[in-house]
Amino acid sequence: MSRRAVYTGSFDPITLGHLNVIERSSRLVDELIVGVGHNLDKQSLFTPEERVSLVKETCSHVENVRVEMFSGLAVKFVRDCKASVIIRGVRSLTDMETEFTMTLANRKLDPGIETVFLMADDEFSHVSSSLIKQITSLAGDEELARFVPAEVVPALRKKYQ
Template sequence: MASTAVYTGSFDPITLGHLNVIQRSSRLFDEFIVGIGVNPDKKSLFKADERVELIERVCADMPNVRVKSFTGLAVRFVRECGARTIVRGVRSLTDMEVEFTMTLANRKLDPDIETVFLMADDEFSHVSSSLIKQITPLASDEELARFVPRQIVPDLRKKLQK
């Protein structure tokens, strides 16, 4: 039986921490789907289709990784993908508290879907999309590439210059 898992998030923008979770998860599951959640009430830096393209670009060397955007409940999206596993990356105890609450809610919504947590590698435990947005105007390309995939640095610069 083939295994499919889904990693949901906003990925606005994708960071090296996100990429680390994707790479590691792609080795654990036959099919791995990155689900880009779209919240119409939230102002995003990148549009959903732009985030799909950025993640597809940085994951091009992982043939079992697919990228899709979705609206609505994550558990519903996971079911639509034919999966029963949600992967979540955890950086800190604060993340764990938030993820614990979300997991309990998801289990109430769909008890057949399991959540698997992957601890971020320690070199990425401080990296967040919010941090990236703050440091991009101040950091050099070389410095920025310590936090985000090098391939997206120009996209990030262009978006934040507007």
């Protein structure tokens, strides 16, 4: 039986913190599916297709990673992927509180899905997609590359032109 897990998020844009969780998670399982969430109620910087493309490009060096777009409940997506583990990255105690609530809700929706938390490496604990959106117009390319994969910098520049 292969070990398959799913890591979901909006990845708007993907950050070095996300990439760190993807790389570390990929070593724990045979296959990691990165689910790029599409939330119609949320105003995103990048389209779902652009986000999938950026995640694929950024993760191309990790052989056992597959990237897919999804909408709706994460637990349903996990089940559709024939997986029973969802990976969540946690940066802070504030994240933990939010993730704990979501995990309890997910257990009610599908008790067969387990959530595994990976703590962010300390160098990424402050990095968020929201932070990237705030600093992009003020930071240089080298500064942005401290927070996002190099492949993402040109895409951010294009959005902020």
